[in-house]
Amino acid sequence: xxxxxxxxxxxxxxxxxxxxxxxxxxxxxxxxxxxxxxxxxxxxxxxxxxxxxxxxxxxxxxxxxxxxxxxxxxxxxxxxxxxxxxxxxxxxxxxxxxxxxxxxxxxxxxxxxxxxxxxxxxxxxxxxxxxxxxxxxxxxxxxxxxxxxxxxxxxxxxxxxxxxxxxxxxxxxxxxxxxxxxxxxxxxxxxxxxxxxxxxxxxxxxxxxxxxxxxxxxxxxxxxxxxxxxxxxxxxxxxxxxxxxxxxxxxxxxxxxxx
Amino acid sequence: xxxxxxxxxxxxxxxxxxxxxxxxxxxxxxxxxxxxxxxxxxxxxxxxxxxxxxxxxxxxxxxxxxxxxxxxxxxxxxxxxxxxxxxxxxxxxxxxxxxxxxxxxxxxxxxxxxxxxxxxxxxxxxxxxxxxxxxxxxxxxxxxxxxxxxxxxxxxxxxxxxxxxxxxxxxxxxxxxxxxxxxxxxxxxxxxxxxxxxxxxxxxxxxxxxxxxxxxxx
Numbered sequence: 132x133x134x135x136x137x138x139x140x141x142x143x144x145x146x147x148x149x150x151x152x153x154x155x156x157x158x159x160x161x162x163x164x165x166x167x168x169x170x171x172x173x174x175x176x177x178x179x180x181x182x183x184x185x186x187x188x189x190x191x192x193x194x195x196x197x198x199x200x201x202x203x204x205x206x207x208x209x210x211x212x213x214x215x216x217x218x219x220x221x222x223x224x225x226x227x228x229x230x231x232x233x234x235x236x237x238x239x240x241x242x243x244x245x246x247x248x249x250x251x252x253x254x255x256x257x258x259x260x261x262x263x264x265x266x267x268x269x270x271x272x273x274x275x276x277x278x279x280x281x282x283x284x285x286x287x288x289x290x291x292x293x294x295x296x297x298x299x300x301x302x303x304x305x306x307x308x309x310x311x312x313x314x315x316x317x318x319x320x321x322x323x324x325x326x327x328x329x330x331x332x333x334x335x336x337x338x339x340x341x342x343x344x345x346x347x348x349x350x351x352x353x354x355x356x357x358x359x360x361x362x363x364x365x366x367x368x369x370x371x372x373x374x375x376x377x378x379x380x381x382x383x384x385x386x387x388x389x390x
Numbered sequence: 391x392x393x394x395x396x397x398x399x400x401x402x403x404x405x406x407x408x409x410x411x412x413x414x415x416x417x418x419x420x421x422x423x424x425x426x427x428x429x430x431x432x433x434x435x436x437x438x439x440x441x442x443x444x445x446x447x448x449x450x451x452x453x454x455x456x457x458x459x460x461x462x463x464x465x466x467x468x469x470x471x472x473x474x475x476x477x478x479x480x481x482x483x484x485x486x487x488x489x490x491x492x493x494x495x496x497x498x499x500x501x502x503x504x505x506x507x508x509x510x511x512x513x514x515x516x517x518x519x520x521x522x523x524x525x526x527x528x529x530x531x532x533x534x535x536x537x538x539x540x541x542x543x544x545x546x547x548x549x550x551x552x553x554x555x556x557x558x559x560x561x562x563x564x565x566x567x568x569x570x571x572x573x574x575x576x577x578x579x580x581x582x583x584x585x586x587x588x589x590x591x592x593x594x595x596x597x598x599x600x601x602x603x604x605x606x607x608x
Contacts, residue, residue: 132526132527132568133518133522133525133549133569134526135524136524136525176524176525201405201409202409205410205413205590205592205594205596205597206548206591206592207588224403225405226405227406229406229588229591251401251444252445252446253445253521253552254523254551255444255445298521298550299521299523327517327520328521329520351519351523352523352524381525381546382546
């Protein structure tokens with residue numbers, strides 16, 4: 132049985148780890164490479180880096196972080212934030228990312244998803260969908276950290292991204308992000324019903340039971356940041372909760388690689 | 391010093407494979423010189439060869455075909471002379487006779503069978519997500535193949551694929567996984583071993599396999 136993936140996300144700004152509450156208040160908590168190594172040893176199934184302040188000028192900072200991480204961590208690494216061109220994707224993959232997540236640029240230019248998938252394969256292309264509920268059973272895509280509504284329906288968008296060649300969807304509820312009230316399971320279910328791609332649920336984890344709810348809603352990847360980051364609970368706790376609910380997980384590795 | 395060639399067909403995550411091999415070699419205390427290469431001469435001189443591949447069957451095969459004389463060099467070095475060979479992901483798939491992704495393309499034919507689209511269903515009959523993306527358990531008979539030495543049956547490895555082997559010879563299957571039914575995870579015959587999953591991204595289990603491959607005397 133395919134195991135559910137527990138995925139810690141590290142928000143990275145200028146080479147340092149930060150985590151925003153509702154994307155606004157930021158607290159610094161360390162070196163992303165060290166954090167990634169720790170999460171790997173603790174049994175994370177993938178690592179995600181989100182470069183939250185990516186600009187054309189500071190792209191090299193994240194490339195260096197990715198490259199250092201990939202030399203030490205032998206589990207999949209997804210990198211997103213500020214990805215605007217096929218060339219951006221190429222540089223991140225060459226630096227050692229396994230998957231690159233495209234967000235705002237897909238909205239500005241949907242064909243970017245197709246070109247990136249054709250160039251590197253769908254398996255390397257994640258489309259990040261930041262959605263907010265706008266009516267009962269209806270969600271719209273927001274950009275700029277949730278401040279700008281695009282008017283695009285989230286489920287229709289997910290379907291279109293799948294058709295363009297995305298290999299995975301990273302679905303973040305902007306309503307739930309930073310609230311610790313759990314994933315927006317209705318949003319996940321609506322997207323699961325519309326597309327066959329693997330879905331990574333994001334935004335809102337506050338307790339281990341939220342992972343179980345995300346899985347029940349059809350997500351196969353379960354992403355969280357601050358709960359892991361500030362030590363509220365550990366990767367193992369999330370896996371124990373999933374396993375206790377009868378869901379498949381990859382056991383925590385028994386031994387740590389030598390430092 | 392083992393000369394290990396990682397064959398670059400223009401579509402692999404070559405840096406990751408190289409770093410994983412180097413880590414595995416260090417842990418196993420084996421001296422290895424790793425070259426990521428497109429050169430026929432390097433392949434002919436290599437003690438061991440790894441063929442990674444990502445993306446579509448047709449694209450990876452096209453990348454291989456674009457390297458003048460490479461297929462002959464592989465046939466000679468691997469099939470005729472017996473250099474240990476490890477195909478990874480699409481680098482496994484193109485060892486089969488045919489791929490059905492983006493039209494029909496011909497593989498190397500080192501294993502019979504073809505690479506066809508998957509359509510996995512869950513126990514409730516509902517379609518499972520595609521690609522299969524994530525960690526799945528390896529089913530195999532412990533002690534059967536040296537590349538799996540020291541790895542427990544049921545260990546998890548990292549898969550990303552939407553196509554899988556069909557019509558193959560079961561005798562060459564050394565490990566399967568379960569995604570809506572059995573799926574070929576590893577093939578082996580003589581000095582050739584191949585994995586559908588990403589060995590280089592499968593944590594300690596993958597590093598153990600790579601260490602075993604470096605020691606393997608088929």
